[in-house]
Amino acid sequence: MNTGRPDADNRTVPPERSTAVGQDELERALREMLSRQAGERRAPGAADHADLAIRRANRGRRRRTFAGTALAAVATVLGSVGLGQFGGLAGGPAAPVVVLADPDLTAAPTSAAPRSTEAGGTVRAEVDLIIAGSLHARGGWRVDLAGLGPVDRAQRVAGTDSWLVAGARTLAGRTLWLVRRDTPPQVLLAGAESIVFAPDGRYVAWREGSQLATAMLVGHRLVAVSRVPAPVRAAPAGFVGNAVLVRWDERAPGVTVWRPGTGPLTAGADRRTIAVYGVLPDGRVVGQVASDPGDRACLALLDPSRDLAPVRTDCELRLRADGRGGVSPDGRWLLVNGVKDGAAGAYLVDLAALGRVVARPAGPEVTGDVAWASPQAAVYVAGEGALKRFQVDGVLAGEQATGDVAAVAPADRPVVVPGEGG
Template sequence: MSAVRPPADNRTGRPERSNAVGQDELERALREMLSRQVDMRPAPVLADPADRIVRRAGRARRRRVAAGTAAAAVATALATAALGQFGGPTGGTAGPVVVVVDPDATGAPPGPVDPPTGGPVRAEVDLVVGTTLTSTNGQRVDLTGVGPVERAQRVAGADGWLLVGPETLAGRTLWSVRPGTAPRVLLAGARAIALSPDGRQVAWRDGRELVAAGVVGGQLVATVRVPAPARAVPTGFLGATVVVRPDALRPGYALWRPGAGPVPPGTNHATTAVYGARPGGQLVAQVRSGQTRRACLALLDAARALAPIHTDCAVEISDDGRGVVSPDGRWLLLNGRAAGDGDDRALLVDLTGLGAAAVRPAGPPLTAEASWVSPTAAVYVDGAGELVRVRVDRVLAGEVATGDPVTGVAPGDRPVVVTGSAR
C-alpha cells in the first residue's frame, strides 16, 4: 500500500465557511478578535473596543450621507435659480443635472495660491503661462495637472476662471479653477465649447445634441439638451441666446435660445465668422458678398434672423475669423490689410462708421483670443509669443503697437490671455 503524501502547503482542504462575508459577520469577527486581545491584557477594559470602532464607522457613514444630501439640496436650489436664465423647462429640456460628490472623495489637494507678490508676470489682464495662472494683482494659481490651455475666461462677479483645452481626438475639456481649491473638470470629450463673455454660461456639442448650462459656484447647473444637426456647433453667446453654426463646414449662423425649442435651421447662409455683439443686439460678423464672394464686414440684426443691416467691403479683412469687439461696441480689432499693406496685421475698425469705416493698422497679427481691458485698450499675444497692448488713442495718432516679451515663459510655451479680466 502506497504511503499517503502530506499536502504541499498548510491548506487542509476546502474552507469551512464561505468567502462571501457580509458586514454583520465582519463586525462580529472584529468584536471576537478584539475581545481575545483584551483577554490577554493585564488591565480590565471598561468599554468594548470593537463596539466603539463599529459605532464610529456608523457615525462616519451617517455624516457622509447627510453631507451628500445637503450638497444635493444646495446644487438643486442653484440649478432652479439658474434655469430662469434659459427660459424655463420647456422645449425639450432635460432636468437640472446635479452631481453629488462623496465628501470623503477629496481628490487632489487644493492648488496652492500665492499672495500678491508681483510675480514673474504683470499685465493688464490675467495670463496663463505654463502651469501658472497669474492675475492682474500678481496672485498666482497652480494649474499642475490641467494640461495645455487654449482659451481662458474669467467668471464675472466670482473669484474664478474657466479654462478650455485644445481639440484632441477625445474632444475638448473644460476646467473650473478657483483659488484655494484644486482645478475641477466640468466637461470632458466635448466636440466644441462656447463661453459667454461673463463666464456664467457655457454651450457645447455632446454627441448628437447641443447642450447649454449655467455656471454657478464652479459647477454646471440648469442643463438643457436638444437634438442638433450633424455638424452644428456653438460659437458664442448673445445674452442668454447661443450663437450656433448649423454646419461647421459651410457659411451660415443661427440663434438658439435654450429652453425655447430646438435649434432653428437659420436663414443666414453668407456669414463665415462672428466677432462679437454691439449693444442693442447687433452681431458684428464677416460675410461673403458679391460675385467674387470676398470677405466683408457686416452688422447682423438678431431680431430679423441675422439679416445684414450694414455691409462694408472696403476693408480687406483676413478670413481666419479672428477678431473681438470692444465692450462699448464701437471698436473692432481683427486681422486684415490696411491700404498699401502687403501683409496681414491687426487692424482697428471704427464700427460707428461702417459703410465708410475708418481703418488703422494696430499691431502684429492676432494669433489667439484678444481681450479688451477697457473700451479703449486691448491686449493679445502675437506670433512671437509676445504681449501686444493696443491703445485706441495711440493707434488713431498713427502709432502701431509692438509686442513685449513675457518673463517666466518656458521654451515652447505660449502665454494665453484671459478674456473678461479687465481691471
C-alpha cells in the same frame, strides 16, 4: 523536508459550514479579535477598539448619506433657478438636467505648494494671462494649473476670482475646468468637441456627440442644461445674452440663433455669416459676412432678432477667414485680422463709424483671443506666442502694438484671458 499543505488549504468540495457572514456576526468577530489583542488586563475606562472602529464606520456612513441628501437638495434648487432663466428644456426631459461635478473628481494640485502665491514668478499685466502652466491674475498673484495640460482658451467669470478654462482638443475631446483662487481646479465638462463662453462667463455652450448643449454657471456648478439634436457639422460660435449663436456648418456661411426652451434647433435665414467677433451693448452682433457677389468677406453689424440680417456693412478691409478679433467692452472698437493694400496684420476699426472710416493698422496678426484691459487698451497673442499691447489713441496716431507686456518667451505658449476682474 515535507512542505505539503494541510488538506484544508486545498479543498475540492464545498465547506460544510456556510461562508456567508452577516454584519452582526462580522462586528462580533471583530470585537472579539481586538479584545483578545488588547489582553485580559485593561486600565479602567480604556476604549474598546472594536467599538470605536464600528462606531467610526457608522458615522462615516451617516455623513455620506447626509452629504448626498444635501447635495441633491441643492441641485434641485439650483436647477429650478436655472430653468427659470432658460424658460424650460428643449429636446430633453421635462425636468431640468443638472450637471454636478463630484468633489472627489476634482483635480488635486501636483505639488505641495499653495495654489495661489503673491510672489515668485508672478507676471504683472493689465489682463489675466496663462503662461507655462500658471494663471497670472492682474492682481499680482499666481494660480498653479499643474496637471491640467495644454490650455486653449479661458474666460474670467465677471465679478469673481474664478475662471473657466478649456483644455486643448484630445482624442477624448475637450475638458472644461473651473479654476478658483484657493481651490483645486474642478472639472465641469469632459469629452466636449467645442466649447464657447458668454462674455461674462455666466453661460457655457458646447458640442457633445450629436447634440448641442448650453448651461448656466451658478457658484461652481453648471445647472439647467438644455440639449438639442444638431447637424453633423454644427458648432456653437458665441452668445447673445443667454441665446447661443450656432454655426450651422463649419465649412459654409450661415449662423442661427438658438434660444433654449423655444423648440428644436433649426436653420435660420442667414446664409452669409462666416464668423462672429462679439456683441455690442445694444445686442447687435459684430460679424464677418460674405459679400453679395461672394468674392470677398465684409465686416457687418447683424440683428439677432431678424435672423442676423445685416444692419450695416463695410467691405473696405479684406478680412481674414480665421475669424480672429475682439470687440472693446464699450462696443466702440474692433481689433480684427485683415489685409489692406497688400499688408496683412491686425487692424483697428471704429464700429461707430462703420462704412465711412478707414481701418488703421495696429500690429501683427492676432493668433489667439483679444483681452481688453479697458475700452482704450488691449493685449493679444501674435505670431508664435509673442504678447502684444496697444492703445487706441496710439494706433489712431500711427503707433503700432508693442511687446512690453511682460518678459514671456513665445515658447511658453501664453494665453490671454478676456473678462473683467472681480
